Amino acid sequence: MKRFSEEHEWISVEGDVGTVGITDYAQSQLGDIVYVEVPEAGRKLAKGGEAAVVESVKAASDVYSPVTGEVVEGNAALADNPALVNSDPMGEGWFFKVRIAEKGEMDGLMDEAGYAEFVKGLA
């Protein structure tokens, strides 16, 4: 199950752990990504709170957590190869895995069709 936030994060849930990244739309808006800072395991995240940093050539942007929970793992591969976020944003370019504290928070996120509609409205 993949869900999307209005801040252009995606979360894919297996059991009670969600994998979080930024959407293809987000990476295309940012352009070439040159630096990513992911949260360390054990860090507590709040829904909508700052969780990671992504930097393009031009500027730094915050990545927010779509859910409340505790970080299980940050994607270490992004330190050496931040361009993975451009080439495979919904796959190998994931940012962090989070143990979801309140599964009910997932209900407030958009499904794929809903997010596609949301992005269309931004043009």
Place this chain on the structure above:
Amino acid sequence: MSEPNADQTLLKTPLHALHVELGAKMVPFAGYDMPVQYPGGILAEHQHTRTAAGLFDVSHMGQCWIEGPEAADIVERLTPGDIKALEPGRQRYTQFTTASGGIYDDLMVTNAGSRLVLVVNAACKQDDFARLQEAMTGNTAMRILEGQGLLALQGPQAVAALERVVPGVSALKFMTGDRFSWQGADLYITRSGYTGEDGCEISVPAEKTEALARALLAQPEVKPVGLGARDSLRLEAGLCLYGHDIDTTTSPIEAGLLWSIPKHRRNVGGFPGDTVIVRQIASGPPRRRVGILPEGRAPAREGSEIVDASGAKIGVVTSGGFSPSLGRPIAMGYVDRAHAEIGAKIGLVVRGKPLPAEIVKMPFVKKSYHKD
């Protein structure tokens, strides 16, 4: 993910429709709707300029002529530059200085024979033109080239490509200019730019700007390049961006621009802020603009504090980003004189943490100008 918001009533350059046609991402810049990048992206555009030729639309910049017997005297009254001694066809970089020794704007001045040609920054041009207008005397007058196009073609293959379109241009040396004709239009071309590469800037009437840009883009070496790569290219070249690395609070001496002030003007003065600037030349400025190389991969952006080993603030980053050529972050900023030594270890505060960095010589990437 956070993202900036934008949109007011924006001005358009003569190339606006072409930028949109080429798929550029447009952003507001100095009141204009400008291309920050094309579909290829900033990194590719940057590398293309370093290896072939990039075409930049810089028509948002201000262009004016100063014509009359006192043209050079007037510009010297407003800048510490070497203008009266400027020979026909030669170009100089200088600054409009403030009464307290700061910088209102930086500019290029070319002696085009019958007139001086000035190119100033887009964000400052209204104030610059007003200041110039007020300084006019006798039979000397300013003419603003409203809407005139300005193209920059930059890179090791730029002049070869331009030569095919405008024959004769390859005879120009670095920091010289001349008049050329293209399809019945008058061009003024200087061999200069803002990337550290060889190349030219081409002043072209508005109605011919798009046709000339298309003729240049039809050359196999040439690709369009947006403001994003323009910024990373000039940062690698160690060049100042007005409003960031220099402004009314920084003197040309602090900024490391003493080379643009000729000896006789250092002695005699006669420009706004001369007392402060001459004193700083003699006894050293309180702080200096330096190049900074962060050790890790995290870029330190404009506004990041610079600290010493004990964590005390010694300066601030004024430009910082990622260097595509070096594959790592670079920055420039101002550091208190006592700490501004090449090789000094410093810290850059990024998201609350001091990251290790070193003060280094600029440019970060060797310049490749076509000098004699």
